[in-house]
Amino acid sequence: MERVLIDGVPVFWARGPEPLTAALLFGCGGRDETFRTIGITHLVEHLTMGSLPRVHHDRNASVDLDVTIFTATGRPDQVVTFLDGVCRTLADLPTDRIDKEAGVLTAEGGNYTDPTSAALYSQRLGVQGAGLAPWAGPGYDRLSAEQVRAHAARFFVAGNAALVLTGPPPADLRLPLPPGPRPEHLLPEPMPTAGPVWFEHVVAEVGVSLLGTGGPVWAQGMEVLSERLEQIARHTHGLSYEVGGDVVPLDRDRRIFTLTVDAREGQEAEVAGLLWTELRRMADEGPTGAELADRCEAARELADDPRAVEPELLDAAVRELFGMAYQDPATRLAQRSRVTPEEVRAAFREALSTAQLVVPCGVAPDLPGLAEGGCRRDRQEPTGRVFRPPLLAKVLTKDARGLRLILTDDGVALRDPDGDVHRIRFSEVVGVEEDGAGRTVFGLHGCQVPVDPELFKGAEAAVRAVDAAVPAALRYRRSELVNLD
Ligand SMILES: [Zn+2]
Numbered sequence: 216m217e218r219v220l221i222d223g224v225p226v227f228w229a230r231g232p233e234p235l236t237a238a239l240l241f242g243c244g245g246r247d248e249t250f251r252t253i254g255i256t257h258l259v260e261h262l263t264m265g266s267l268p269r270v271h272h273d274r275n276a277s278v279d280l281d282v283t284i285f286t287a288t289g290r291p292d293q294v295v296t297f298l299d300g301v302c303r304t305l306a307d308l309p310t311d312r313i314d315k316e317a318g319v320l321t322a323e324g325g326n327y328t329d330p331t332s333a334a335l336y337s338q339r340l341g342v343q344g345a346g347l348a349p350w351a352g353p354g355y356d357r358l359s360a361e362q363v364r365a366h367a368a369r370f371f372v373a374g375n376a377a378l379v380l381t382g383p384p385p386a387d388l389r390l391p392l393p394p395g396p397r398p399e400h401l402l403p404e405p406m407p408t409a410g411p412v413w414f415e416h417v418v419a420e421v422g423v424s425l426l427g428t429g430g431p432v433w434a435q436g437m438e439v440l441s442e443r444l445e446q447i448a449r450h451t452h453g454l455s456y457e458v459g460g461d462v463v464p465l466d467r468d469r470r471i472f473t474l475t476v477d478a479r480e481g482q483e484a485e486v487a488g489l490l491w492t493e494l495r496r497m498a499d500e501g502p503t504g505a506e507l508a509d510r511c512e513a514a515r516e517l518a519d520d521p522r523a524v525e526p527e528l529l530d531a532a533v534r535e536l537f538g539m540a541y542q543d544p545a546t547r548l549a550q551r552s553r554v555t556p557e558e559v560r561a562a563f564r565e566a567l568s569t570a571q572l573v574v575p576c577g578v579a580p581d582l583p584g585l586a587e588g589g590c591r592r593d594r595q596e597p598t599g600r601v602f603r604p605p606l607l608a609k610v611l612t613k614d615a616r617g618l619r620l621i622l623t624d625d626g627v628a629l630r631d632p633d634g635d636v637h638r639i640r641f642s643e644v645v646g647v648e649e650d651g652a653g654r655t656v657f658g659l660h661g662c663q664v665p666v667d668p669e670l671f672k673g674a675e676a677a678v679r680a681v682d683a684a685v686p687a688a689l690r691y692r693r694s695e696l697v698n699l700d
Contacts, residue, residue: 223390224390237294237297239286240533242397244278252358256278278325313363328461334418372395416576426472434551439497439506454478483575484581494570501560502556599624603618617630627639638658641685648692648693
């Protein structure tokens with residue numbers, strides 16, 4: 216692997232299968248957004264790709280939680296033209312096309328990660344960083360030209376870019392990006408928890424997340440766990456078809472790992488039970504030596520595949536963008552082969568208390584040792600001005616009778632029909648949606664509180680208090696695009 220600099224951008228290249236493939240990466244993804252700007256990275260990508268002239272060679276772009284990638288495959292001159300066009304467009308985005316792309320993106324409904332991992336990240340981090348992943352936010356039509364330009368100016372700059380090439384850089388290759396430093400990323404700490412939890416969410420699969428670290432012990436451990444679940448769930452019980460997963464960095468060393476298992480309808484509780492059982496078994500007994508050797512063998516085969524050139528270059532580029540050390544495949548394989556069953560057992564034993572398990576809504580799993588999680592709520596009503604549903608609503612629906620909106624000195628709270636109290640302090644508000652006379656307040660810990668005179672008699676006073684307390688930058692009118700959920 217070679218590393219050179221072109222126009223200040225690190226370029227990683229090695230000879231891979233023809234034709235030439237280029238991937239221009241930026242250290243910017245969904246976790247760099249805020250609730251107010253959810254989708255803005257995807258919008259930058261669409262504005263860029265949508266303004267390039269039509270061509271016949273392969274090209275593509277993608278955004279995940281960490282990284283945005285623009286790729287092209289073709290003749291060297293085609294790749295040079297593509298990269299030049301991407302860089303020039305990012306330097307001066309056609310923001311007059313936001314309206315058009317907003318509609319396209321709403322219809323596309325793209326995600327930065329799978330929905331199950333998204334729910335798990337939000338449970339752990341709240342509505343920030345990777346925890347934004349399951350949220351729709353205000354909508355693409357609520358992103359302004361100023362916000363788009365500011366996002367691009369901060370993240371889509373030479374100092375935050377890296378290029379990967381599966382052949383030597385063409386002599387006339389230029390990367391005319393705006394200059395700019397590598398940005399600081401907001402790295403939220405996980406919400407404090409007392410122990411392992413399970414929670415319901417609008418997901419189709421069962422999943423679990425764990426706090427671990429980068430490096431060979433966790434790589435080996437998560438792969439063994441994944442293999443075991445696939446064997447047990449699919450072959451033994453015939454309950455499940457696919458085991459997936461994701462990982463996001465918390466900082467240079469720590470990672471959030473997710474593992475997802477799809478389940479046939481009606482079998483979700485049983486699959487959740489299997490997942491929890493196997494996780495505890497890893498913490499109690501660890502993997503066998505044979506299982507670890509099998510994972511080394513799989514990693515070796517992957518590294519020997521000629522198609523591995525591009526993923527290897529991408530790994531080096533991503534690590535450079537996030538200040539993480541890169542190791543070549545031989546070093547990584549050697550490290551993997553030294554991992555012992557006891558090291559993996561100890562790592563999982565320590566992480567077991569951080570387990571968070573998600574099941575689809577309405578599923579009631581039997582999970583010994585797990586408390587119920589979800590948004591942050593308690594049973595205690597705070598002191599403040601109380602608003603109740605209008606009399607007619609109370610007559611018509613049983614649910615309305617227990618419902619209360621409470622305006623406190625420092626925020627709002629909702630007592631739901633189950634008696635749970637969802638409290639959002641004004642300092643924890645991530646967004647306020649305005650819909651006519653009503654407001655919906657979104658909180659950092661996953662709660663939503665409707666502050667709406669149609670739902671609560673006399674709530675106009677609470678609306679005024681919310682509008683006065685929450686900065687204008689966090690308030691927005693409800694999207695006019697189709698239902699974003
Ligand atoms: Zn809540």
